Amino acid sequence: MIEIDAVTRLYGHRVKAVDNVSLTVENGRLVVIVGASGSGKTTLMRMINRLVEPSSGTIRIDGCDNRELPGPELRRRIGYVIQEHGLFPHRTAAENIATVPKLLGWNRKRRDARVDELLSLFHLEPSRFRDRMPHELSGGEQQRIGVARALAAKPAFLLMDEPFGALDPSIRGRAREDLLEIQRRLSTTVVLVTHDMDEAIVLGHKIAVMREGRLLQYAPPAEIIANPAADFVDELLGGDDKAFRMLSLDTVDRLVENGPAHGSPVSCNASLKDVLAEALWSGRDTLPVEKDGAIIGRVSRDCLIRHAARPAS
């Protein structure tokens, strides 16, 4: 658990990069801090591993003040992924990944085993990628090596600063899915910074919206869409297609009812948005839903539309 308690960071005497922010990140959750550039989101994140020291306030990690350990030792326990990946250009992929284990004094055999394990986890064939230099890798591969490097010493916490910013839009979606899967599998606690509200909604269990150093709202995505706490949050959401954003948060298995339906079935893992789109496109009132190849019921268009409405608060 990361507890940020009334933290302020001043630059000079007056400029408050971060202004009295408190928030708690529960273990195993993925929290996204979203805001425009200059909103203090990166500064807030960098105070967690003390790349920036707070001017006032405290940050506790699993109950302990993060100033109890010397900075470098603290940072070795917290994974860190930065914008543009920041791989060491003079080291191979394997050496990059083994950075923190080496700093922690793991022996060679253990490091090598961990490197291979991580490369496989990120769908990179170890024998092919181990000895490549960063400049010999594609953007997506570099990004995966960057995340693998952050996870190398099995940290319980992971900080990510715009980790997908440098990626081609075509592979960004895949990279986000990979991150979600790995987060679920390792149940690492993740704090991710982005300027992209869509990314925040896709990834976050909870979203913290920041503006000019202040925390405007800290809530799950559905809550943010339904009840934006300020005009600015509403603006970030883009106004027009909130109904579809709402639908994209849920999967169809929650709305399955009994009864027959015609036509090709939809998967129970499909998002409500995709299912509604299919219903409208094929002109059907009800669609069959399948799970593991078997039809488990149907979903109706009216029910989907009801779910797109703003929840009563």
Next chain:
Amino acid sequence: MRISARPANKPRFGIALDKLGMIVAAIVLSGLFLQPFSLFRASRIMTARGIMIWAAMPLWQALMVMAALIAACLLLLLRPPVTLRLGVNVAAMTLLAVMVGRSGYYLMPADNPYARISPGSGFWIMVFAFAFAMADAVVRKQLSPLKRIGLLIIGACAIGLLFYSGAWRQLSILKEYDNHSAAFWREGRAHILLAFGSLAAATMMGIPIGILCFRVPLVRATILGSLNVLQTIPSIALFGLLIAPLAWVGRNVPGAAALGIAGIGFAPAIVALFAYSLLPVISNTVAGLDSVSRDTRDAARGMGMTGGQRLTQVEFPLAFPIILTGIRIVLVQNIGLTVIAALIGAGGYGTFVFQGITQMATDLVLLGVMPVVSLAFAAAIILDALVEISGTGGKKRGGHDRD
């Protein structure tokens, strides 16, 4: 796989003449027909008389050499494959080097042991033209750094062979060498000691100072500013400026004189060379460290490296090729500057240069200049190769086992 930067270097045969070949051919032909191949002097300080190639050796030899050189020019005009071009140039230069030695034997009168035969402007012009074409071929061949060093060693061995075989014995420079052979090696040692000693001292002090400059902006402005001023002082003036303070130190500090510290000689020379060396080493260290990207540095910190670990594991290795470039500049510069050091009695090959000038003996000047040029040339090639190895080839596949 490392991506090779080598472009497909396909030779194109055709009627189109090679532009560089045309220039080289024009220079060679003018050297061959318009300039003297050898110079004859009745004694070491008499005025030289030029001797054209057909008079500098038996006529049949001259005709064969001329035919060979013209053939080489024609070949170069036709833009042959790079390897063949390299071979033609090497062969032409070897032929010239051997024949200039032969002409020494041919022209040396039996009744005048004081006569001097030396290579004439025609010889130098032709060697220059072929060396130019060879340098071009070497660049086009994109030889790997180690192969370039190998080529340098082969060249040095070839010159050594000509030197020791006696092929050049009748040439005037070799006669000067015979008269000064003990001094030649002694001054050579002094020259190398001055040039490399000052470089070593500057490297050992300059890199830590550079790191300090990089970390502390105030120090950076002060040090780089004052060294910039120092660099503008002409070398001869700096040697002169150091005479008074070092003479004072030599007289007044106990034990200093015993260490050889005095107003003239080795001490002021090495101090001045050291001072000149410092700026390139420091500024390249700063530039190298500056070149490490912010992301890389931030990542190193975020991974939990301490300041020292960041420096030794990330910043310094990435800055190293640029630092080495600074060392290369210093070494080549020092080898040349050390010539001036002879003026204040520090020794080195400059001794022959200045002796030769006062005695109006060109051959003695050449005896000092040739080794300096060769040393600077060799140093430049070797260090360029090292810079390339450290920058790109330093980390090859399988570098994983380097801990």
